[in-house]
Amino acid sequence: MDNSTKPIGLFDSGIGGTSIWKEIHSLLPHEDSIYLADSKNAPYGQKSKEEIIALSFKNTDYLLGLGCKIIVVACNTATTNAIKELRAKYNVPFIGIEPAIKPAAIHTVTKAIGILATKGTLSSELFTKTVSGFKDITVIEQVGYNLVSLIENGMIQSEEIKELLRQYLQPMIEANIDHLVLGCSHYPYLIPQIQEILPKDVTIIDSGEAVARQTKKILLASNLLNTGAQKCKQVFYTNSDPAVLKTILGDGYNVVQKDF
Structure with a gap:
């Protein structure tokens, strides 16, 4: 089964990870992607390690349920507190982000x-x-x-x-x-x-460009890179008011308010 056309999944405690998404989209313009803005639970930085791990599991489950082939943890707090547990639990590549x-x-x-x-x-x-x-x-x-x-x-x-x-x-x-x-x-x-x-x-x-390069490297190594030239689909989900996310992204992007 060819999994290369499946989307890249990204999550963050809100809109911040779109700074990472922009770098990935710039480097890999033919990849579909699904972004989760968990703004309802922002900021992660004031939560316990256990809470951060639980939220990271929740977001990952949601993205995998939507068929994502790789998960980008577009959040420093989630990466530094939960990446080890995520890699142990799920059989899918994870890309983390930590301070450079x-x-x-x-x-x-x-x-x-x-x-x-x-x-x-x-x-x-x-x-x-x-x-x-x-x-x-x-x-x-x-x-x-x-x-x-x-x-x-x-x-x-x-x-x-x-x-x-x-x-x-x-x-x-x-x-x-x-x-x-x-x-x-x-x-x-x-x-x-x-x-x-x-x-x-x-x-x-900041870590954006490095994360994008690492994402491409892992997709290549896992035989998951989408080599097609078709028009890609970008979907953004938020569990809070979508207004700020829409402003950050600009016109032309599909922003959906959803409870997750």
Whole structure:
């Protein structure tokens, strides 16, 4: 049976993972995809590990029920807390997303990097293990309290979000970071505001392109890459108000409000 024409499944605790979807769609334009925005349960970053695993199972079950051939966990918090359990439970390839600490640590000149992420990501065993491998680098960790909730409520351009970013980034600026790692898939939507605050020579890193390349690599290795040139189908499900998701995506996409 040819499974290559089946869709790629993605899930996140809301709209943030669309930043990952956009990179995958750009690299793999002939792949169908189904995206789950679990906005009703956002943010994942304030939940327990057990809750995050349960939500990740729920989302995966839903996507597999729709015939997805591979699951992209387009959420740093879900990846760092649940990817091991997901791979143990399901017989399907999983692509995770975690903060891109390694490239920042390799390329830093000032030997100081910043990481802006959720509490769930920064407190995870996987993140702690990753950071511990760079003992000669100063890592300034900052929980992005309330950022996800504001983004989910369509307040990306609000003064409130800008003020929070100023508070969170100022200690990093004082520590002379030269790289800022965005450890949440919602945060790429804040890059313009972040650039206004940070010095011009600070490099901002997110994981989108790397995740897209890894997705293509695993699809090829699993003989699941869709080599056809047909028009692809993109479907987005949300269990909350679809207005913000529609705004983020723009016109022409199929956004469905559904309880899952």
